[in-house]
Amino acid sequence: MTRPSILRNARIFDSISGALLPACDILVRDGRIDDVSSRIEGPESALVIEIGHRIVLPGFIDCHVHVNAVHHDVWQLSMTPPSLITAQAKQVLESMLMRGFTTVRDAAGADYGLQLAIERGYFRGPRLFIANAPLSQTGGHADIRPRGVKEFICSCAGIGLFPALADGVPEVRKAVREQLRNGANQIKIMAGGGVASPTDPIDGTQYSLDELSAACEEAAAANTYVMAHAYSPQSITRAVRCGVRTIEHGNLLDEAAARAMRDEGAYLVPTLATYFALGDEGIRLGWSNDMLAKLDRVKGAGQRAISIAKAEGIPIAFGSDLLGHMHAQQVNEWKLRAPVQNAVEILQSATSVAAKVLNQEGRLGVIAAGASADLLVVNGDPTRNIELLCDPEHALAGIMKSGAWEKALS
Numbered sequence: 001m002t003r004p005s006i007l008r009n010a011r012i013f014d015s016i017s018g019a020l021l022p023a024c025d026i027l028v029r030d031g032r033i034d035d036v037s038s039r040i041e042g043p044e045s046a047l048v049i050e051i052g053h054r055i056v057l058p059g060f061i062d063c064h065v066h067v068n069a070v071h072h073d074v075w076q077l078s079m080t081p082p083s084l085i086t087a088q089a090k091q092v093l094e095s096m097l098m099r100g101f102t103t104v105r106d107a108a109g110a111d112y113g114l115q116l117a118i119e120r121g122y123f124r125g126p127r128l129f130i131a132n133a134p135l136s137q138t139g140g141h142a143d144i145r146p147r148g149v150k151e152f153i154c155s156c157a158g159i160g161l162f163p164a165l166a167d168g169v170p171e172v173r174k175a176v177r178e179q180l181r182n183g184a185n186q187i188k189i190m191a192g193g194g195v196a197s198p199t200d201p202i203d204g205t206q207y208s209l210d211e212l213s214a215a216c217e218e219a220a221a222a223n224t225y226v227m228a229h230a231y232s233p234q235s236i237t238r239a240v241r242c243g244v245r246t247i248e249h250g251n252l253l254d255e256a257a258a259r260a261m262r263d264e265g266a267y268l269v270p271t272l273a274t275y276f277a278l279g280d281e282g283i284r285l286g287w288s289n290d291m292l293a294k295l296d297r298v299k300g301a302g303q304r305a306i307s308i309a310k311a312e313g314i315p316i317a318f319g320s321d322l323l324g325h326m327h328a329q330q331v332n333e334w335k336l337r338a339p340v341q342n343a344v345e346i347l348q349s350a351t352s353v354a355a356k357v358l359n360q361e362g363r364l365g366v367i368a369a370g371a372s373a374d375l376l377v378v379n380g381d382p383t384r385n386i387e388l389l390c391d392p393e394h395a396l397a398g399i400m401k402s403g404a405w406e407k408a409l410s
Helices: 074-078 082-098 112-119 169-181 209-221 233-241 255-264 272-281 289-299 302-311 324-336 343-349 352-357 386-390
Strands: 005-014 024-029 032-037 047-050 055-058 060-065 101-106 127-129 187-190 226-230 246-249 267-269 375-378 396-401 404-407
Touching (some): 082 101, 082 112, 082 404, 112 127, 169 187, 187 209, 233 255, 267 302, 343 352
Parallel strands (some): 187 226, 246 267
Antiparallel strands (some): 024 032, 055 375
16 A cells, blocks of 8 residues: 555646636545545645645546557558557557546557556556457448458457458447457447548448447447447437447537437547648658548548537547557647637546546546546646647646656656
8 A cells, every 4th residue: 555645735627617726635545536625634644745736637538549559551550560569559658648648548459458558557658448449341441451452461460450340230249249358448330431541431421220229239238338430420420329429530510410419418529639640741641642632621620520519518528549650749639629619628628528438427537535546737727728738748747647656746
């Protein structure tokens, strides 16, 4: 058991109300927040740490990452041994943690072994919520075979970066059950076309209604849910009507699809950072004209989608969806949302809203008794200037995960 700590004179960000609270104390014991009150005097063994009236935020949650996407080129990844991918993921994970992300939801790629490696302390990184392999129909978004190529060539089988191709209700049910058997915390399904895939239109729909419903039924039977890649209004509406809980990306969302999301209680997880990163680098990375055209179509639409979702009262979580060397641009998501969300709303998207996505209300994304002691001590006030967080090396004076300082307080 570790020594208890009292963080003295902390200005807590209440991620539920969005308010900054008057200076108070936080008692951390055995990896959790034991008490939050105006003055804590015990226990006698506690280490007292003076925060000096700086703001303390809950640890951030990114709801759409690919920590094993250590290269932007999926074909390059297909030739890479799993052991090398895992070794390279170590730096991806540690860097995310140093940006203040103490929890991430992996949207396909990470597996149970990587999750255990973090839990057991072999790797430093955020706690992982994993999807394992994404479900895709033949020719769907995760089917990355170029036209004319019949077989996958993959040395990284089992690491989750390549899809579980499933066609028809029985195959879909089996594929969902297989991901759950391998420890998936949520199921990822491709419900529409994508930017980086070679053969599908961006506004196409994927999977039949029966197949989508079967995936959601199987996930619900295991007390979890389905996250769906979808851009177009039709693909979004079909997905949520069949029981999908979170829409990933959603750039082409319109008012009618937003109403369907609201009616079904769905969440939106925008990922603006990835489009701006790829917009700068798509040509250099050798993307085809078709892929670049799809990118141009969605790149400028993401902020409008957030505005529409916000107007309909849809909860909006934080996502980034970056690959390879572009992982470092995760922090750009903060400023890219600023034209359509205020600073408090953006902070809530990465804390209390994200915790609800993960079904972790009261345990993550909040500073309250019983929650995990994931705490960020901040230089400055991000509730007034969210762009402070784009420079985490200077903005984050201390990073605590599960009661342990991952970045020593300065």
